[in-house]
Amino acid sequence: MTETPFDLVLTGGTVVNHDGETRADLGIRAGRVAAIGDLSRAQAVETRDCTGLHLLPGVIDSQVHFREPGLDHKEDLESGSRAAVMGGVTAVFEMPNTNPLTTSAAALADKVGRAHHRMHCDFAFWVGGTHENADQVADLERLPGAAGIKIFVGSSTGALLVEDDAGVREILKRIRRRAAFHSEDEPMLRERKDLRISGDPSSHPVWRSPEVAVKATRRLIALARETGARIHILHISTADEMPILGEAKDLVSVEVTPHHLTLDGSEAYARLGTLVQMNPPVRDAAHRDGIWRGLTQGIADVLGSDHAPHTLEEKAKPYPDSPSGMTGVQTLVPIMLDHVAAGRLSLARFVDLTSAGPKRLFGIARKGRLAVGYDADVTVVDLKRREKIRNDWIASKCGWTPYDGVTVTGWPVGTLVRGIPVVWQDELVTPSRGEAVVFEEALHPLS
Numbered sequence: 132m133t134e135t136p137f138d139l140v141l142t143g144g145t146v147v148n149h150d151g152e153t154r155a156d157l158g159i160r161a162g163r164v165a166a167i168g169d170l171s172r173a174q175a176v177e178t179r180d181c182t183g184l185h186l187l188p189g190v191i192d193s194q195v196h197f198r199e200p201g202l203d204h205k206e207d208l209e210s211g212s213r214a215a216v217m218g219g220v221t222a223v224f225e226m227p228n229t230n231p232l233t234t235s236a237a238a239l240a241d242k243v244g245r246a247h248h249r250m251h252c253d254f255a256f257w258v259g260g261t262h263e264n265a266d267q268v269a270d271l272e273r274l275p276g277a278a279g280i281k282i283f284v285g286s287s288t289g290a291l292l293v294e295d296d297a298g299v300r301e302i303l304k305r306i307r308r309r310a311a312f313h314s315e316d317e318p319m320l321r322e323r324k325d326l327r328i329s330g331d332p333s334s335h336p337v338w339r340s341p342e343v344a345v346k347a348t349r350r351l352i353a354l355a356r357e358t359g360a361r362i363h364i365l366h367i368s369t370a371d372e373m374p375i376l377g378e379a380k381d382l383v384s385v386e387v388t389p390h391h392l393t394l395d396g397s398e399a400y401a402r403l404g405t406l407v408q409m410n411p412p413v414r415d416a417a418h419r420d421g422i423w424r425g426l427t428q429g430i431a432d433v434l435g436s437d438h439a440p441h442t443l444e445e446k447a448k449p450y451p452d453s454p455s456g457m458t459g460v461q462t463l464v465p466i467m468l469d470h471v472a473a474g475r476l477s478l479a480r481f482v483d484l485t486s487a488g489p490k491r492l493f494g495i496a497r498k499g500r501l502a503v504g505y506d507a508d509v510t511v512v513d514l515k516r517r518e519k520i521r522n523d524w525i526a527s528k529c530g531w532t533p534y535d536g537v538t539v540t541g542w543p544v545g546t547l548v549r550g551i552p553v554v555w556q557d558e559l560v561t562p563s564r565g566e567a568v569v570f571e572e573a574l575h576p577l578s
Contacts, residue, residue, distance in 0.1 A: 136174035137165060138550060141509070144181030147482055148188060148501040157186055159507040162549035166503065179552070181511060184544060185478070188486035188501050189221030189508025193278070193493065194311075194365055194386065194435030195460050197223075199245060201230025206440045206528050208242075211460065212250035212565060214438075214526040216553045218461035219543025221252050221508040222498065222568055224278040227259035228291055234259045235267075236274055243276040243567055250565030251553055252546075253498075253508070257281035257311060261290045265301040272308045276567040278493065279308045279363075284347050285315030286410045286455075292317065296354060303360035308572050309384065309492060311363040314347040315339060315411055332450040333400035336412035341369040344411055348372050355382045363492065366391065366437050368411035370421020377430045384432040384492050387484075389459060389466045391422055394533070405446045405453040406533050409437070423475065426484075432492055434484040436463045440529040458527045462520060462534050468512060468541025478514070494571035511545030518542045524557075 137158040146155045146167055158166035158173060166173070197211035208225075215223055225242070227233035233242060233256055242256045255278035258271045268280050282302060283291050293299055294317035303310065320343060328334040348364055352375070355362045363384045364376065368391050376385050390413055397415045399407045407413050425431055439456030446453055467485075470476040490499025497506045520534045546554040553561045 134174070135160065136176055137170070138176050139552070140170050140173060140175040140178045141181045141186060141511070142170070142178055144184045144186045144511070146186045146501055147478060149487070151479070152185075157501065157509070159550040162507055162551070164501055164503050164505050164507050167501065183513065185512050185514055186501065187482055187510040187512060188499060189548070190219055190464055190485040190510045191222045191489040191495070191498065192220045192436050192438070192460055192463060193224040193433055193489050194226065195223045195438040196226045196228065196440070196456065198440065199229060200241070204528070205442055208246050208250050209563065210526065210528045211438065212252045212254070212563070213559065214458070214461040216251045216546045216548070217526045217557070217559065219464040219510040219512065219546050220460055221510060221546060221548050222254065223252055223460065224255045224257055227257050227281055232259050232291055233257070234261055234264050234290065236271060239271070239274055239277060246565060247567070248565065249563050251559070251563045252548055252565050253568050254565055255568040255570070259291050260293065260302040260310065262293060262298050263290060265298070265305065268302055269305045269307065272306055273573040275573070277573065278568070280306055280310045282310055283313045284351065285317040285320055285343070286313055294318065296350060299351070299354050300358060303354055303358040303362070306360060308494075309361040309363050311365055312351055314351055314364050315343050316347040316350070319343045319346060327451045329451070330449050332405045332408050332453070333396070335408055335450065336396055336414050339410065339412050341371050341414070341418065344369050345371050345375070348375060352379045352383060355379070365435065366411060367422060367425070367431070368414055368418065370418045370424070373421055373425030373430050377425070377428065380430070385425070385430055386433050386435045387422055387426055387431045388435055388437050389463055390437075390457065390533070392419060392426070392470070393466055395419060403533055405448070405450055406457060406531070408450065408453055408455045409439075409457060410455040431484065433488040434463065434467065436460045440527050442529050443531055458525060458529060458532050461525055461527065462532055464510065464512065464543045465518065465520065465539045465541060466534060468514065469539035472514065472540035496569040496571050498568065507547055507550035509545070509547040510543060511547070512541060513544050514541050516540070516542040516544070
C-alpha cells in the first residue's frame with residue numbers, strides 16, 4: 132500500500148517544540164502536522180527548503196484591536212490580520228471595544244461572519260463583560276469563536292466599564308473560563324486627571340501612576356480568591372505588580388507586551404511624543420527592568436501585542452486629546468527575536484510565551500505546539516537576519532510603528548496557517564483563509 136503523499140514538506144530546518152530544538156523535516160497533510168523527522172524519501176506535492184531557518188509553533192497574539200465594526204478607518208479585520216501574518220502571527224484574539232460593542236451573541240456572530248475566510252490568520256473574539264450582560268456570560272463565553280470574557284475595570288467608557296467590585300463579582304461568579312482584565316483603578320484615574328499636562332504626553336504615566344495599576348490588580352486578585360474564578364491580567368506595566376502576581380499564580384495569569392519590555396519612557400516620550408501613548412502607559416527603565424525580572428522568574432505567562440492602531444492625524448492631536456494606542460501585531464516577532472539575539476530571552480521561552488502559553492491558559496484545541504495531529508501553524512524565522520523596521524513595511528491601515536528605523540536581529544520569513552503558506556519571504560502569497568479558533572472548553576454544544 133502506497134503512503135499518501137504529504138501536501139507540503141518543510142525540509143532542513145530546526146524544529147522548535149516541546150522536545151527542544153531538533154534538526155528535522157516537517158510533513159504536512161490536510162492542514163495538520165503529519166510527521167516530524169527525516170522525510171527525505173517521502174513523497175510530497177510541494178517541498179520548501181528551510182535550511183538555516185527555525186520552525187516555531189505558530190505565534191498566537193491574544194490581545195489585538197482590529198477596530199471592525201465601527202472604526203474601520205483605523206483598521207479592519209482584513210488589514211489587521213494582513214499585518215499579523217506579515218509579522219509571523221498565525222492567530223489572534225480580538226478585543227470587544229468596537230462599535231457596536233461585542234457584548235451579545237449577535238455581535239459575536241457578526242464578527243465571526245466578517246472574519247471567516249476574510250482574515251488572513253485564524254481568530255477568536257473576546258466578549259465584553261458588562262453590568263447588563265452579567266447573567267449571560269456563562270453562555271457567551273462558550274459560543275463559537277469566543278476567546279472568553281474581557282472586563283475593563285478602568286480605561287473604558289460607557290457600557291464596557293465595570294469599575295465596581297460588585298459588578299466584577301457578578302461576572303466572576305458565573306464564568307467557567309478564564310476572564311481577561313484591563314487592570315487600572317477608574318476612581319483613582321478620575322481623581323488624578325488634573326495631573327495631566329496639556330501638550331506633554333510624558334505626564335501620561337504620572338496620571339496613570341503605578342499605584343493606579345497596583346490597586347486594581349490587588350482588587351482583582353481578592354475577587355478571584357472570593358469567587359474561585361481564573362483571571363488573566365493584561366499588559367502589565369509596573370515592576371510593583373510582578374511580586375504581587377507571583378503570589379497568586381494559582382488563580383492569576385499574566386500578559387506582558389513588547390512595548391513595556393522594550394521602550395524606556397524617560398526618553399521615548401521626548402522622541403516619539405503621543406506615538407508612545409498607551410494605556411497602561413510605557414514607564415521608565417526601572418519598571419521595564421522589573422517586568423523583565425517577572426518574566427525571567429516565570430511569572431509572565433503570555434506575550435500579547437495590544438495592537439491598537441490610530442491614524443497619524445488622530446495621534447497628532449495635542450495631549451491629552453490624543454488617543455492611546457499603537458500598532459504592534461506585525462512587530463511582535465521581530466522585536467522579541469531581537470531580545471533573543473541580545474541574550475535577554477531564550478528562544479524556548481519566546482515559544483512558551485507565544486504558543487504553548489496561550490494554548491495552556493485558554494485551552495486552545497490543536498494549536499500551540501508542533502506535533503502530529505496539531506494544526507500546521509508555523510512561524511518560520513531567520514534568527515540571524517538583520518532588518519530595519521520601516522513604516523512602509525507596516526500593513527496596518529494606519530501605516531506607522533513606534534519602531535520605525537530600529538534595526539533588529541531575527542526576522543519572520545514565513546507564516547503557515549493550517550498548512551497553507553500565507554506569507555513567504557515578505558510577500559503575501561495566499562488569499563485569506565482564516566477560520567475561528569476552537570477551544571477545548573467550548574467543544575460541546577451549550578446544554
